[in-house]
Amino acid sequence: MRIRNVVQLHTVNRMQFFGWPLVFMTLSLALVLVIGGLVLGVGGPDAREGMHNGMQWNGAIFAVLGPLIGFGFTAMGQYFPLALGLGLTRREFAVGTSLVFVGYAAFFATVFTIGKAIESATGGFGLGIRFFDTYYTGVGAWWQTAIQSFLVILAVMLVGAAITTAFHRWGQSFLWAFWLTLAVIVVAIAGGLILSEPFRELVGQLGQLPWIAWMGVVAGFGAIGAAVWLTLVRRAQAR
Amino acid sequence: MLDDSKPLFVALAEQIEDGILDGTYAEDAPVPSTNELAAFLRINPATAGKGLGLLVDAGVLVKRRGIGMFVAPGAPAALRERRRSAFAAQFIAPLLREADQLGITPDDLAGMIRKEADR
Amino acid sequence: MTAIATTGLSKHFGDVRAVDDVDIALAELRIHGLLGRNGAGKTTLMQLLTGQVFATRGTMRVLGAEPVENADVLSQTCFIQESQKYPDTFRAIDVLRIAAGAYPNWDQEYADQLVEEFRLPVKRTIKKLSRGQLSAIGIVVGLASRAPLTFFDEPYLGLDAVARRMFYDRLLADFAEHPRTVVLSTHHIDEVSNLLEHVVILDEGQVLLDADTDELQDAALTVSGRATDVDAFLAGREVLERTVLGTLATATVPGGPDAKRAALDAGLDVSPVSLQALFVHLTTANASSRATDVATV
Numbered sequence: 001m002r003i004r005n006v007v008q009l010h011t012v013n014r015m016q017f018f019g020w021p022l023v024f025m026t027l028s029l030a031l032v033l034v035i036g037g038l039v040l041g042v043g044g045p046d047a048r049e050g051m052h053n054g055m056q057w058n059g060a061i062f063a064v065l066g067p068l069i070g071f072g073f074t075a076m077g078q079y080f081p082l083a084l085g086l087g088l089t090r091r092e093f094a095v096g097t098s099l100v101f102v103g104y105a106a107f108f109a110t111v112f113t114i115g116k117a118i119e120s121a122t123g124g125f126g127l128g129i130r131f132f133d134t135y136y137t138g139v140g141a142w143w144q145t146a147i148q149s150f151l152v153i154l155a156v157m158l159v160g161a162a163i164t165t166a167f168h169r170w171g172q173s174f175l176w177a178f179w180l181t182l183a184v185i186v187v188a189i190a191g192g193l194i195l196s197e198p199f200r201e202l203v204g205q206l207g208q209l210p211w212i213a214w215m216g217v218v219a220g221f222g223a224i225g226a227a228v229w230l231t232l233v234r235r236a237q238a239r
Numbered sequence: 240m241l242d243d244s245k246p247l248f249v250a251l252a253e254q255i256e257d258g259i260l261d262g263t264y265a266e267d268a269p270v271p272s273t274n275e276l277a278a279f280l281r282i283n284p285a286t287a288g289k290g291l292g293l294l295v296d297a298g299v300l301v302k303r304r305g306i307g308m309f310v311a312p313g314a315p316a317a318l319r320e321r322r323r324s325a326f327a328a329q330f331i332a333p334l335l336r337e338a339d340q341l342g343i344t345p346d347d348l349a350g351m352i353r354k355e356a357d358r
Numbered sequence: 359m360t361a362i363a364t365t366g367l368s369k370h371f372g373d374v375r376a377v378d379d380v381d382i383a384l385a386e387l388r389i390h391g392l393l394g395r396n397g398a399g400k401t402t403l404m405q406l407l408t409g410q411v412f413a414t415r416g417t418m419r420v421l422g423a424e425p426v427e428n429a430d431v432l433s434q435t436c437f438i439q440e441s442q443k444y445p446d447t448f449r450a451i452d453v454l455r456i457a458a459g460a461y462p463n464w465d466q467e468y469a470d471q472l473v474e475e476f477r478l479p480v481k482r483t484i485k486k487l488s489r490g491q492l493s494a495i496g497i498v499v500g501l502a503s504r505a506p507l508t509f510f511d512e513p514y515l516g517l518d519a520v521a522r523r524m525f526y527d528r529l530l531a532d533f534a535e536h537p538r539t540v541v542l543s544t545h546h547i548d549e550v551s552n553l554l555e556h557v558v559i560l561d562e563g564q565v566l567l568d569a570d571t572d573e574l575q576d577a578a579l580t581v582s583g584r585a586t587d588v589d590a591f592l593a594g595r596e597v598l599e600r601t602v603l604g605t606l607a608t609a610t611v612p613g614g615p616d617a618k619r620a621a622l623d624a625g626l627d628v629s630p631v632s633l634q635a636l637f638v639h640l641t642t643a644n645a646s647s648r649a650t651d652v653a654t655v
Contacts, residue, residue, distance in 0.1 A: 078445040087432040238410035246575040274534035
């Protein structure tokens, strides 16, 4: 199998693959540091404490996570047609791309974990800010961040690839069905929250779920994405 | 470049015959290879090969293994002889037909030919 | 040996029969022409043969095996698609690097030479390239891959006359040096007819003609003369086209030595029909016969 060629297909453009995500990450980290510095200068130690808690929800890390979501889409939308065009088989593409997904998730999980270790050790880079140590990447121990960011990134890429492959196969009608299903789920949850007391309690309990259970949920989404993607890609045709 | 009223390989063979008759390719001298002809005339190598094959079959060219195609000994003379014997049918018959339509007698025609040759 | 053999090969998209019951056998180590008007099914047929789309019906053998998901066959097959999509961020050099790894017979030195000759700006993003430069990428990949089976689908869209000639020259020279099976698909027939050894004409997904180009010299002929003489000659013959100007008429009929002799005996002028003209006659005749079919149903 020509797995190496598929991996090369995704990574040949190094700036695109590693460079820009790291540049975005550095820029948004710098921005958060500047904001932290300003808050500290204006508000003093009290403001620092509030900021440190509030920033558990700091979404600046999505400057990296965002493009990674897109990576799943482009893998299927743009790289798959070229792979077929160069005579690579669907099986080779699927195996090679899965490896790239895993490698990519591992790479950024490592970056996040190292970032978090530094952030914790230096008291938020001396400013009390949070960039890596947030709910999205795990606020627990360092190894939890490593596992959580790895699973989140991998799941997101697999689901992205699955959605794109389904769109590729069924076109606009899939998108309609997809958005409709999503809307029904959102409306059902919102309705449940407003109308049903037991449902509210259930959701409240969900919020108390232990970390490991949440990881199970993320892994579950990733597994569904992987199953859908790998099934559909073997029957995907050039357009 | 090639006469397109005939199959390409026939036209190619005739062109090489012309080259042999006018001395471009002397007796025992090499003629261009299939691939050279194909590249020069922008035609399929198989077509060029077929044209050369026609001349080999007719004994005009000889194949020397590993070296290429050469003008066969005696080929220029033989070609000239063959063309001469075809000359009457190919050129004089149509000339006479056209002359007849215009009311030119064979004698008039002979005079015209001599006059044209003297110019 | 046959490089490509299909029986009853079909690909339907809903009601559209893009490829419809195609039986062809293409011999190896030749340059084949796959001709047809836009939408005749040329691209779909090549996509089937390279496993990019799945057949609705029928069987195919490519380089002796079923091509779909067959890495052994596909690594020996290079398909240069006119509509090939590239990732947004790609540059020509990225494509060439991957092609170099994907094709076992890749010749990097030759690729570099072609890049130079076609003046391909390899470090510019593909999105910013002109149509002709896009075609040049395909030509470089198609030639330098030296794949035993190479498909070129309209390889020279947007190229100027100089670059097109260069493509023909390089193709012939490289074909002579490294014999392989080439399938050249195009609707610009006159320019390539001398390059082809064999042609398949597709129309509305079906094979309209499958013949060696040498035979095609006699496949059809055009006769002209007085309308009465022409019509007398045409009686009982299949007519591909007939036009009348006053008392003169011109007609194109299927060829053969008998037809030629009969026409000459009838005192008509006879001229051969070029591949391009034959193509136009056949596809037009096919369209009008379909129209009549529909009208009579």
